[in-house]
Amino acid sequence: MHKYSRLAAMGLALALSFSSPLFAEEKAKPFSDAKEINLLNLLPPPPANDSVQTKAEIGQVLTIQVTRTPDMEARAVADQEENVWRFSDVIDNPKFSKDNLPKFSAFFDRVVETEGAVVDPAKDVWKRPRPHLLYPELVKPVVKLTKSGSYPSGHTTVGTLMGVVLSNMLPEKRDVIMHRAWEFGWNRVIGGIHYPSDIEAGRIAGITIASTIMTHDDYKTEFEAAKAELRAALGL
Template structure:
């Protein structure tokens, strides 16, 4: 009986691993298609006037930020599309929008595989690594050791904002303001320099422009757009 139980447990684990592999999220493109090391300029030197000025901005914000600002910045450390519920309302949830949720997972994976090589290649130290006076807002128990240039959160936030604005052009201005705030909160949190955020906005825009030409993205986009507009009681796309 013990041997049978062991075999059954092994079978369940193998089946679970196989299922996990089968549903692995795949990016739409990777760094071979969007090579940020060649698209973006290099970051300013650690001892440059620009970096020192950006550190000064972070430290000034650190002193002036309110508890509400800090809470908002911490919340925006979550890398997910549902942070845009501020604009799109209570119906904007993964439970209501499974097709959009699946598309968002692929966008997140795409940002990850495009941005990671650039972060490693540029290797700009985070503000709190370069200057110990910076007290970053922690969303978890540890702080990222990855490079700072460009901001991956801002890249993803910009990408998601553009995609959602294309789905719901009626709310384009509000969605893009929210995307900009999402990036700005990386500076409020003390985890990125202002120029990291600017580079993230460029990176997110380039990825969005690349995806629009891909048939697989267009297929997922069209399905998610119909689902989203139906959930928000908006007319179907023209």
């Protein structure tokens, strides 16, 4: 009986060890951070809550709220995912998948992490309340609610950043990729979770981050490997 108890205890300990943070997937390392790219020095402060601009932007949000279609809402909900695979519809190739592109996937994991490392500190300083927090009785988002700062839009930043990087790998698809990146950001307004000025600031931030990390040696090395893998997989 004691033998079986010891075996059970060993099995439990082994199971717990594999569920511990020690075995958790390692987080991708960003290519840059807010020390190098300080958005507080790049972007103007967001409009004040009681400003004419914010009130006008709330009007835009409310107009969209009553005119958006179910398809528009579904698109906004789907674009909550912050990853490069949201560009699958414009790449339009079954080989464009995580399983087929391990180097590309790992590279873009770092690209996505860079957005948070740069944008989150600025959000925490400005603390612009999102539309549904400023006017909770009026604004009804269709996407996941959050209380984090609204300005600049992190989704827009990362969408723009991914679009710039991806279009540099596939210049023959630049127009459709950047159109998709713009839509990715605007879907945050359609979803009711951001102001238009958040989107504008996010696009500026995304382009700035892209132009900065392009100068880094580790970025250049990983970019070329990811680009070669992608183009080979797509037959380009």
